[in-house]
Amino acid sequence: MSFLELKNVSVGFGPPSNRTEVLRDINLSVKEKEFVAIIGFSGAGKSTLMSLLAGLQDPSSGSVSMKGQPMNGPGPDRGLMFQNYSLLPWLSVFDNIKLAVDRVFPQLSKSEKAEKINHYIEMVKLGHAPDKKPHELSGGMRQRASLARTLSLDPEILLLDEPLSALDALTRSEIQDQILNIWETDKRTVVMITNDVDEAVLMADRIIPLTMGPGATLADEFIVNMERPRDRHTLNDHPEFMRLKSEITQFMMDLNKEAKSLKTSEIIPMPDVRPKDFSLPSATPRLKNRRPQPSKPKSAA
Numbered sequence: 001m002s003f004l005e006l007k008n009v010s011v012g013f014g015p016p017s018n019r020t021e022v023l024r025d026i027n028l029s030v031k032e033k034e035f036v037a038i039i040g041f042s043g044a045g046k047s048t049l050m051s052l053l054a055g056l057q058d059p060s061s062g063s064v065s066m067k068g069q070p071m072n073g074p075g076p077d078r079g080l081m082f083q084n085y086s087l088l089p090w091l092s093v094f095d096n097i098k099l100a101v102d103r104v105f106p107q108l109s110k111s112e113k114a115e116k117i118n119h120y121i122e123m124v125k126l127g128h129a130p131d132k133k134p135h136e137l138s139g140g141m142r143q144r145a146s147l148a149r150t151l152s153l154d155p156e157i158l159l160l161d162e163p164l165s166a167l168d169a170l171t172r173s174e175i176q177d178q179i180l181n182i183w184e185t186d187k188r189t190v191v192m193i194t195n196d197v198d199e200a201v202l203m204a205d206r207i208i209p210l211t212m213g214p215g216a217t218l219a220d221e222f223i224v225n226m227e228r229p230r231d232r233h234t235l236n237d238h239p240e241f242m243r244l245k246s247e248i249t250q251f252m253m254d255l256n257k258e259a260k261s262l263k264t265s266e267i268i269p270m271p272d273v274r275p276k277d278f279s280l281p282s283a284t285p286r287l288k289n290r291r292p293q294p295s296k297p298k299s300a301a
């Protein structure tokens with residue numbers, strides 16, 4: 001049985017007379033403890049797909065299920081992490097996480113909650129900053145606080161929606177390593193959306209491209225057959241990394257080219273309409289009068 005499953009799912013927005021089908025005929029089956037990356041271009045429908053997996057969006061047709069049960073709205077068993085950190089600005093790192101822990105684990109004592117919160121703060125290496133407010137943190141630290149909050153809910157599946165795309169390359173690598181460490185130690189199921197081929201190959205077991213929208217669907221998957229833990233320092237020389245990177249990049253470029261050629265073939269022929277001449281007969285002399293006219297040379301008497 002699949003842990004998470006989408007069957008023939010389509011999602012459309014707008015009234016029937018002006019409907020846009022964003023996702024069409026999506027089939028996805030994620031196994032428990034698997035790390036799946038979905039890669040796609042901006043605007044393809046990646047966030048819509050993530051909202052479906054989180055239970056924030058209902059499919060227009062088809063079914064979404066987790067552990068064999070139909071998905072009914074969002075729940076703490078699915079930990080969602082976005083590109084924007086969504087921390088409450090007036091609360092410290094500790095209190096931002098506490099807010100979530102209070103909600104999901106009301107039965108825990110105060111000290112049990114504090115232990116749990118501190119455990120995840122340490123895990124994401126923010127042990128020096130539990131009392132800091134979001135505006136006192138760097139982007140990477142905010143994203144780590146957001147990761148700690150997501151993890152503190154003990155979700156069965158982590159849904160990561162381009163969580164690192166706003167970060168600089170070094171911070172991004174650091175948090176990638178932390179996510180991988182957590183995934184390797186805790187062995188949770190992860191679905192991550194990214195637009196970065198290197199990131200997908202470094203982290204995932206399988207990479208599934210999302211085609212260009214409207215009517216985006218999942219293309220054939222690429223299996224990442226590389227031993228773990230993967231060493232980012234030697235990755236660029238790994239033949240499997242090089243092969244996958246080149247094949248996936250080529251596939252995505254072909255998707256882009258195909259989408260562009262579809263768009264240009266959709267040009268609607270327009271009637272040959274010429275604009276009417278609205279100029280006033282008096283306009284030219286009036287304009288002329290604004291400029292000082294050069295005085296005419298006096299003719300010799």
Ligand SMILES: Nc1ncnc2c1ncn2[C@@H]1O[C@H](COP(=O)(O)OP(=O)(O)OP(=O)(O)O)[C@@H](O)[C@H]1O
Pocket residue numbers: 013014022040041042043044045046047048049213
């Ligand atoms: N609630 C909505 N109502 C109408 N259209 C929507 C809605 N949500 C998304 N869309 C449209 O669906 C398409 C896909 O949006 P989505 O945010 O899923 O793309 P994306 O791949 O995540 O983009 P990006 O990478 O730029 O965030 C867009 O054209 C968007 O305008």
